[in-house]
Amino acid sequence: MSRVVVALLWLIHWLPLALQAAIGQGLGAVLYRVARARRHIVDVNLRLCFPGLAERERRRLARAHFRVLGRSLIERGLLWFASRERLARLIRVEGIERVQRLLAEKRPVILLAPHFVGLDAGGVALTMRLDLVSIYAKQSDPVIDRWLYRGRSRFGNQLLVARDDGARPTVKAMKAGRPFYYLPDMDYRRKDSIFVPFFGVQAATITGLSRLSRLAGAAVVPCATRMLPGGQGYVVEIGEPWTNFPSDDVAADTLRMNQCVESLVLTMPEQYYWVHRRFKTRPSGERKPY
Numbered sequence: 001m002s003r004v005v006v007a008l009l010w011l012i013h014w015l016p017l018a019l020q021a022a023i024g025q026g027l028g029a030v031l032y033r034v035a036r037a038r039r040h041i042v043d044v045n046l047r048l049c050f051p052g053l054a055e056r057e058r059r060r061l062a063r064a065h066f067r068v069l070g071r072s073l074i075e076r077g078l079l080w081f082a083s084r085e086r087l088a089r090l091i092r093v094e095g096i097e098r099v100q101r102l103l104a105e106k107r108p109v110i111l112l113a114p115h116f117v118g119l120d121a122g123g124v125a126l127t128m129r130l131d132l133v134s135i136y137a138k139q140s141d142p143v144i145d146r147w148l149y150r151g152r153s154r155f156g157n158q159l160l161v162a163r164d165d166g167a168r169p170t171v172k173a174m175k176a177g178r179p180f181y182y183l184p185d186m187d188y189r190r191k192d193s194i195f196v197p198f199f200g201v202q203a204a205t206i207t208g209l210s211r212l213s214r215l216a217g218a219a220v221v222p223c224a225t226r227m228l229p230g231g232q233g234y235v236v237e238i239g240e241p242w243t244n245f246p247s248d249d250v251a252a253d254t255l256r257m258n259q260c261v262e263s264l265v266l267t268m269p270e271q272y273y274w275v276h277r278r279f280k281t282r283p284s285g286e287r288k289p290y
Contacts, residue, residue, distance in 0.1 A: 002143040009077030017090060018231030020078070021071050028070025032063055039066075042274040044289050049199035050269075064270035068227055072117040079124045080151045091125035095238030099130065099179055099221060102241065108174035108218035111238070112209065113225070114185045114261045115273035120151065122225030122236040123181055127155040133173035134181040136160035167212060174216040181223075184208050185261050186273075189281050196255045199262055204281035210246040210253035220245055224264045227271055 012020055032039060042065060046058045053061070078087065102109050111126070113119060126132060136152065139145035153160060159178060161169050174180050184206050187193075193204040213220055222239035246253050265272045279289050 002141050006080075006143060006147055009074070010081055012074060013077035013081045016231060017075070017078070017233060020074050021230050024071030024074035025067040026070070027074060028067040029063070031070060032066035035066075038275045041277055041290060042066075045274045045276075045278060048201045048279060048289060061270055062274075065272075065274050068117050068271050069275065071227065072120075076120065076151070079120055080147055080154075084128060084155065087124060088128065090233035091121050091236065092233065093125050093129065093236040093238070095236075096129060098238055098241065102219050102221070103177060103179070106177075108177075108216040109179040110174070110209065110213060110216075110218045110220045111179050111181050111223040112220055112257065112260065113181055113183050113223045114264055115183060115276065116225055116227075116264075116268065116271045117273065118225035118227040118234045118271065119183070119273075121227075121234045122223065123152060124155070125225075125234070125236050126179075126181065126223075127152070127158050131157045131159070131178055132181045133159040133161060133170055133178040135163050135170070135183070137163055167208070167215060171212065171216045174212075174218050180212070180216075180218070182209065182212070184257065186276055187278050187280050193281070194251060194254060195283055196251060196258055198258045198278065199265075201279055202283055202286075203258070203279055205254050205258060207250050207254050209257050210250050213246045213253075222260055222264070226268055 012023065039062065042062045043058065046053070046061055050058065050061075078090065082090075099109055099111070113122065123134070134152065136149065139148060149160065152158065159173050161173075170180055187204050188206050190204060192206050192208060194207055195202040196205050197203065198205065209220065212218065219241040221241050223236065225234055225236050227234055245256070277290055282288055
């Protein structure tokens with residue numbers, strides 16, 4: 001079945017992006033209807049994070065999320081198969097000079113990349129310009145695993161590190177001049193995590209950003225990928241490097257990260273990865289919301 005999916009993505013990737021976007025939105029509308037378990041997760045996340053929204057508005061936001069999620073699934077074929085020239089036309093990068101300036105100063109860089117649906121498009125665009133280090137989680141399906149790995153390493157000289165390898169190879173790579181494309185805003189259970197608020201809800205959040213920044217002497221640079229309407233493509237938005245980071249307070253550093261993610265989410269709330277059970281790990285004695 002996975003080979004059929006890959007073949008369909010290869011066929012679809014030849015279509016104009018506007019048509020791919022329409023197919024993806026249609027797929028998302030179907031998923032909203034049939035993927036009840038995932039829809040429940042999205043509903044719970046939106047209720048927790050946006051308690052002031054009316055029920056109708058939360059349903060509207062959930063439907064919009066599934067539409068862009070469907071797009072991200074269909075448009076993945078572009079990332080796997082499209083030429084460098086086509087991808088360069090479809091994915092714009094703003095603020096790359098900030099990273100290049102830090103690298104010219106021999107300063108290690110952490111690109112803080114929250115889980116938006118355009119995340120992989122942003123990663124591919126950056127690999128066309130920079131040799132990165134990133135963490136790769138092996139997929140259970142060998143066909144999908146092969147194509148995901150290929151998609152993230154097809155340009156340049158990329159270094160993909162297994163999560164179980166620990167911090168040492170990542171820190172070494174950053175010190176050697178590779179920016180770290182870092183995705184720390186998911187619930188990885190209790191290991192290396194503390195509870196800090198995310199949209200006002202206590203969320204198990206890994207402290208790696210503060211720790212890795214300290215170990216490597218790295219600057220933290222926000223990096224969010226925005227999916228644009230229809231056939232307009234994507235834009236990778238690279239912000240200003242953080243100042244006064246890390247501090248001596250790991251909890252404050254971790255909260256700062258969550259607050260940064262919140263501020264980005266508010267600019268495109270439908271595009272955050274709400275199908276993830278962000279609040280599955282709870283403080284002792286607290287009931288799980290899902």
